[in-house]
Amino acid sequence: MDFSDLYSARILEIAGNARPMPRLAAPQGSARKVSRVCGSVVEVDLALENGAVSAYGADVNACALGQTSAAIVASHILGSTPDELRALRERMTAMLKTGGAPPEGKWDDLKYLEPVRGYPARHASTLLVFEAVAEALEKAGA
Secondary structure: OOHHHHOOHHHHHHHHOOOOOOOOOOOOEEEEEEOOOOOOEEEEEEEEEOOEEEEEEEEEEOOHHHHHHHHHHHHHOOOOOHHHHHHHHHHHHHHHHOOOOOOOHHHHHHHHHHHHHHOHHHHHHHHHHHHHHHHHHHHOOO
């Protein structure tokens, strides 16, 4: 596997077409995660209502892999429950670190990150948004 497998056209398309997600003025939970390996930074804000994410904002300064993860999360996080998001983090971690299956359903686009499995140095940046969301949920009391 070479870097053209890792940075596929679909990965670059998702990262390049990410829509802005302005930070929230009054979030219930926020978190900042940094990859020590590459310096990628992801900061997220969220608010919950009726047991699901009702508002989300993020500032992403990351490589294409981190941008892709963050873009997919931003596209589907509204309406997601804390349990769903924690399970998603576990599934992504398993996909990269232990050969687990990629997420399905509304999170199906995360399968494009499966080639990252072969590049352990890229795991941290790919998982940043999931770690940040989990911490923000904890701070929000969810």
